[in-house]
Amino acid sequence: xxxxxxxxxxxxxxxxxxxxxxxxxxxxxxxxxxxxxxxxxxxxxxxxxxxxxxxxxxxxxxxxxxxxxxxxxxxxxxxxxxxxxxxxxxxxxxxxxxxxxxxxxxxxxxxxxxxxxxxxxxxxxxxxxxxxxxxxxxxxxxxxxxxxxxxxxxxxxxxxxxxxxxxxxxxxxxxxxxxxxxxxxxxxxxxxxxxxxxxxxxxxxxxxxxxxxxxxxxxxxxxxxxxxxxxxxxxxxxxxxxxxxxxxxxxxxxxxxxxxxxxxxxxxxxxxxxxxxxxxxxxxxxxxxxxxxxxxxxxxxxxxxxxxxxxxxxxxxxxxxxxxxxxxxxxxxxxxxxxxxxxxxxxxxxxxxxxxxxxxxxxxxxxxxxxxxxxxxxxxxxxxxxxxxxxxxxxxxxxxxxxxxxxxxxxxxxxxxxxxxxxxxxxxxxxxxxxxxxxxxxxxx
Amino acid sequence: xxxxxxxxxxxxxxxxxxxxxxxxxxxxxxxxxxxxxxxxxxxxxxxxxxxxxxxxxxxxxxxxxxxxxxxxxxxxxxxxxxxxxxxxxxxxxxxxxxxxxxxxxxxxxxxxxxxxxxxxxxxxxxxxxxxxxxxxxxxxxxxxxxxxxxxxxxxxxxxxxxxxxxxxxxxxxxxxxxxxxxxxxxxxxxxxxxxxxxxxxxxxxxxxxxxxxxxxxxxxxxxxxxxxxxxxxxxxxxxxxxx
Numbered sequence: 264x265x266x267x268x269x270x271x272x273x274x275x276x277x278x279x280x281x282x283x284x285x286x287x288x289x290x291x292x293x294x295x296x297x298x299x300x301x302x303x304x305x306x307x308x309x310x311x312x313x314x315x316x317x318x319x320x321x322x323x324x325x326x327x328x329x330x331x332x333x334x335x336x337x338x339x340x341x342x343x344x345x346x347x348x349x350x351x352x353x354x355x356x357x358x359x360x361x362x363x364x365x366x367x368x369x370x371x372x373x374x375x376x377x378x379x380x381x382x383x384x385x386x387x388x389x390x391x392x393x394x395x396x397x398x399x400x401x402x403x404x405x406x407x408x409x410x411x412x413x414x415x416x417x418x419x420x421x422x423x424x425x426x427x428x429x430x431x432x433x434x435x436x437x438x439x440x441x442x443x444x445x446x447x448x449x450x451x452x453x454x455x456x457x458x459x460x461x462x463x464x465x466x467x468x469x470x471x472x473x474x475x476x477x478x479x480x481x482x483x484x485x486x487x488x489x490x491x492x493x494x495x496x497x498x499x500x501x502x503x504x505x506x507x508x509x510x511x512x513x514x515x516x517x518x519x520x521x522x523x524x525x526x527x528x529x530x531x532x533x534x535x536x537x538x539x540x541x542x543x544x545x546x547x548x549x550x551x552x553x554x555x556x557x558x559x560x561x562x563x564x565x566x567x568x569x570x571x572x573x574x575x576x577x578x579x580x581x582x583x584x585x586x587x588x589x590x591x592x593x594x595x596x597x598x599x600x601x602x603x604x605x606x607x608x609x610x611x612x613x614x615x616x617x618x619x620x621x622x623x624x625x626x627x628x629x630x631x632x633x634x635x636x637x638x639x640x641x642x643x644x645x646x647x648x649x650x651x652x653x654x655x656x657x658x659x660x661x662x663x664x665x666x667x668x669x670x671x672x673x674x675x676x677x678x679x680x681x682x683x684x685x686x687x688x689x690x691x692x693x694x695x696x697x698x699x700x701x702x703x704x705x706x707x708x
Numbered sequence: 709x710x711x712x713x714x715x716x717x718x719x720x721x722x723x724x725x726x727x728x729x730x731x732x733x734x735x736x737x738x739x740x741x742x743x744x745x746x747x748x749x750x751x752x753x754x755x756x757x758x759x760x761x762x763x764x765x766x767x768x769x770x771x772x773x774x775x776x777x778x779x780x781x782x783x784x785x786x787x788x789x790x791x792x793x794x795x796x797x798x799x800x801x802x803x804x805x806x807x808x809x810x811x812x813x814x815x816x817x818x819x820x821x822x823x824x825x826x827x828x829x830x831x832x833x834x835x836x837x838x839x840x841x842x843x844x845x846x847x848x849x850x851x852x853x854x855x856x857x858x859x860x861x862x863x864x865x866x867x868x869x870x871x872x873x874x875x876x877x878x879x880x881x882x883x884x885x886x887x888x889x890x891x892x893x894x895x896x897x898x899x900x901x902x903x904x905x906x907x908x909x910x911x912x913x914x915x916x917x918x919x920x921x922x923x924x925x926x927x928x929x930x931x932x933x934x935x936x937x938x939x940x941x942x943x944x945x946x947x948x949x950x951x
Contacts, residue, residue, distance in 0.1 A: 267895045332755060
């Protein structure tokens with residue numbers, strides 16, 4: 264274990280920033296030498312947007328990235344700092360993929376559990392923790408094994424628990440069997456929000472669905488967008504194309520690190536071809552089916568590393584909320600109207616219909632629509648978002664803690680129904696004496 | 709005879725080297741001080757590359773033991789990488805004999821003993837190689853780390869002599885001179901981003917140098933010029949600098 268003082272430690276939104284001392288854990292035994300006099304928070308690759316992985320005292324696990332074992336049935340055991348990117352690069356060529364992946368692959372498995380991340384297949388396959396067999400966690404006093412049957416209360420408090428139950432050390436998860444590293448993708452235009460909802464509700468049998476919304480459109484075109492759906496291509500889908508020779512070939516499309524791994528643009532010819540086909544042939548109003556690779560389909564934003572810097576030094580917040588089915592239409596239309604009236608264009612607006620609610624006490628998804636909007640930090644923004652919070656609360660919705668940097672404790676307590684259950688588990692295991700993030704302080708957790 | 713012995717395998721660069729050589733289909737003998745760290749790396753390499761690695765714990769301060777451990781793999785190895793190092797604390801080393809001794813033992817005497825043993829076991833092996841990782845700090849002594857720097861300087865001379873000696877055999881000797889590298893050894897230092905390489909980059913440079921039969925590799929390359937300039941500074945000027 265070693266220390267590192269980082270001035271201005273910050274997460275993906277570049278807001279807030281804190282002068283923190285990081286203790287790097289490389290191995291499990293390092294927990295014994297942790298300085299625990301100040302309350303700690305675990306941190307992986309720092310891809311949560313707000314203050315959930317921030318504190319004056321941080322335990323950094325990005326170097327704790329070791330694979331432990333893998334069975335031919337797809338059960339992977341690894342340490343918590345292993346990134347989803349590593350899992351894809353090691354296992355996709357062997358026919359295995361992540362059962363659930365968020366919109367970036369630069370997150371650790373520990374972080375994926377703590378945020379209980381979801382993907383484009385939430386309606387079909389649930390959240391990340393639904394595919395976790397077990398994990399081992401350091402609660403501040405001891406290391407405990409957790410699963411749905413062993414210490415289940417700690418398991419459900421940890422999934423989505425934003426690191427407040429301790430430091431996840433190792434994880435055992437089930438990977439998804441795939442027959443190719445290609446995705447068959449369809450794009451469909453929708454002329455307004457109602458149209459989009461119809462598309463979502465009519466495509467629940469598709470494995471992956473997501474929509475991009477044009478935030479600037481108003482009136483009858485309010486909420487117009489493009490729905491993208493997809494599924495893993497089978498070997499048969501590749502017949503007659505050059506992809507059939509090596510169906511599991513991994514097309515890596517960009518340099519992972521700057522500054523010294525110089526852009527080695529390892530674009531393989533297949534991915535360039537497919538990328539062009541997708542992005543330069545505009546989707547027609549008809550269903551447009553095409554083959555694509557993992558990176559443009561799952562991780563379009565990873566293509567520009569450090570895209571968060573476009574929002575400048577003041578940073579940005581991503582406002583992601585979910586509202587239940589029956590209040591979705593009214594609430595989302597109202598929020599889109601407010602945003603478009605306010606004239607702050609969100610660079611990104613992503614809509615998704617979730618499946619059933621997860622079991623994690625602080626897990627975000629519930630049955631209904633979720634919308635994510637990016638806002639650069641500027642004067643008056645937080646007051647404006649407080650107004651949006653009211654709309655979300657009135658609709659019985661909630662905000663995603665992984666993206667949050669500014670919600671009030673009151674809003675949080677009103678919207679997360681299992682918060683007392685969560686608090687009692689944290690007290691039972693004594694984790695609250697050792698772990699606290701800036702977010703937890705702000706939310707009164 | 710398809711194994712590579714990596715001494716210091718659990719260091720950040722050592723780990724990246726293990727990946728590269730495992731990916732090329734070599735068997736690995738992973739060596740470092742800590743047995744449990746080695747086991748973790750062995751499992752990791754097994755999952756990533758389906759390569760079975762052997763592990764052996766070895767401490768470069770344990771001078772008597774070094775040759776026996778390395779020689780026990782005679783006939784098995786075709787390559788040897790010395791990747792172990794100890795930066796230590798210069799201030800502490802000025803007052804603590806133990807710290808000064810440790811810096812010199814790990815970076816020089818122990819390292820030379822290991823390389824000597826490797827040379828003995830590899831000189832009759834066709835197309836074999838020895839890689840010694842020193843440091844640009846060994847090219848000119850500076851007040852901020854001259855204990856470490858002088859030990860690494862000794863290692864540079866040792867490697868140059870060994871290369872000369874093995875010139876007639878089929879064993880190449882590569883001296884590696886990394887500049888700043890973003891590793892756990894330097895995590896507490898503030899390093900200039902533009903001059904700092906990732907462990908993966910240094911490992912890639914090392915393997916590239918080895919496969920091309922190079923004698924000396926700087927990583928990253930710009931350090932060759934930086935150190936050339938630093939070595940050109942006349943001593944009467946240099947001694948007044950606070951480097």
